[in-house]
Amino acid sequence: MAIGILGRKVGMTQIYDESGKVIPVTVIQAGPCHVLQLKTLERDGYEAVQLGYLDKPRRLASRSERGHVASKMDSKRARSRAAAGVEAPPKAGCEPKRFIRELRGSIEGYEVGQEVTVGVFENVKAVDVTATSKGRGYSGAMRRHNFKGQRASHGVKKVHRHVGGTGSSAFPSRTFKGLRMAGQYGNARCTIRNLQIAGVDVENQLLLVRGGVPGPNGGFVVVRETNKLG
Amino acid sequence: MSQQIIAKVEEKYLKAEKPEFEIGDTVDVHTRILEGDKERIQIFTGVVIARSGSGTREMFTVRRIVQGEGVERKFPLHSPRIAKIEVKRHGVVRRAKLYYLRDRVGKATRLKERRVKGEE
Incomplete structure (x- = not known):
């Protein structure tokens, strides 16, 4: 039986577990x-x-x-x-x-x-959450792929945030496909897998999952039982 | 709307009685510490120099001088590990954040005592 529900991201907060440890949670208004x-x-x-x-x-x-x-x-x-x-x-x-x-x-x-209703998650330990990530527009390689950029000095001119080399020389005399470069970042379907469930509130239709969820507050999300084993 | 929902979620993790103290107060913070399977209480004494956040995320910063070195600790106000906050002394302050104390040494770090009606 497929277990899942649709909902909306409300926002993040933190709660305490029995031992007093802080758990960062995302609140999802799920269902009905x-x-x-x-x-x-x-x-x-x-x-x-x-x-x-x-x-x-x-x-x-x-x-x-x-x-x-x-x-x-x-x-x-x-x-x-x-x-x-x-x-x-x-x-x-x-x-x-x-x-x-x-x-x-x-x-x-x-x-x-x-x-x-959100009650379907009562005996579920972890979920996968799918949503559209926040759009960041056309972004450079430093922001999009966490590249280092180039040096601040030692002869570097006006290319401090650029990608370095993108290929070799006469062989293969082309740039390989799929090379990471600047481009559209975010606003894409994104799934975060194996998020632990921190709480299910059937009365208020709320689901608390440990950690972050893609997308802005108020964005639509799909929550499914995780397909990750173990 | 979303703020109300978050407040509802946080409700049951908040302390029933919110510890009362103000910026500039000298406080004893009693923290529960687990050592192996034994629990003991550690006390950190100092001046409250800042408070931030709201709900379960509310934090406060306590500053003290240890062996001539400034030490600051930031505590989550609603953490179950904070057993007790005892106010030792009230200070006269005119700001919400006392970061200027960081630049002061020795006698200059003292705050004037504020007498509160109804106490003593």
């Missing part, structure tokens, strides 16, 4: 999510649970977004499909959702329309 769709082997070729988090106002949702969750929405196609005797797939019957993601894994124990 609705199961919108189940992907099955026969139909889709893989198994996954599609979750939706936060309601989207109806005036902002497109008709297809509404149709994705609404159990009864009249349309010409729906009428003709019904006339042909095709059974419509089950719908969640909730409001359209703002943030929709799939969790790959067994769909056992899930059904469409079911509500998923």
